Amino acid sequence: MRGKWYGWCGRILYVDLSSMQVKTEELPRELVRDFLGQSGSGARLLMDMSYPGMPPLAHKAPLIFGVGPLGGTPAPCSGRFSLTFKSPLTGIFADSNCGGHFGPELKMAGYDHLVITGRADHPVYLWIDNDKVQIKDARHLWGLDTWETDAGIKQELGERTAQVACIGPAGENMVLMAAVICNLARAAARCGPGAVMGSKNLKAVAVRGDKGVEFFEPAAFAEAVHEVRQAIQSDPLYEQASSYGT
């Protein structure tokens, strides 16, 4: 039975850079029922796509972007997305997460997970405009730092409101602790996802979405959001952390 999705978008986008193939699949309901949030379902997807002894920078090694059911909603601290992959630094499972506006934008484009496998034969970047997914040439962007890449892609696409997650020279050269940067200053750096992106010859992922997502009970959700916010704000560390950071 195909029911409606609430919170989740219900779709996974698979991109294979070796064959330049893009396909969309329905999100399995048992996957999100059995594993919590984007990190949980991402870990399960990674497990299914890996084989014993897989080198982290192998062509077949997947890089999985994930946005959870709360991602991009009014819930506090919900702007985060996860990167799940096999770490080139530690050689084991890695889950790195990042704030900024990239995650919510990916969700608004209608995808819960973006799974990237394979290796392009020249530098490319991925352009996701809702249902339209293109793999574009990034030879002119190769070697640029993250700020220049971000600005270059937005200018090339003519989309000021697109969100870009990209790597700089460290990722291109597969430095084992290289970060994926979005919104110029937001980094997913834990365990080196930048190196995995660099090994796939993938310079950046740009996304723009205006599809939206449905809630089961918006009023009850707003009430819950208010309760959580109150709990956060009544914490003694709140004032300090919001003024001076963590």
Next chain:
Amino acid sequence: MELVVKINIIPEKCRGCRSCETACALWDRPPFNPRRAGIHIIKDEEAGTEYPLLNLECQEIFCGKQAPGARSLLEPACVTACLFHALQVEKEEARDAG
């Protein structure tokens, strides 16, 4: 009778989190989509500046979107959502039409 609300924008206090956009969109008809919100944050990431931009309509008539936790009778959801007081209700009043 019209319910009028005047919202003050203090851009220096805005940190560009865009929670006002999500709060506004939540009370719109489904699906939830912040691009349809009555408020948008214009961001210049390189300069590190943000400017909240409100629909003119929001400054004329109270939208009726009131979230739990509103501090006054005519406080719209975007103002309630702002954690940094970049949006403030300056005045609210009931005015006779015409």
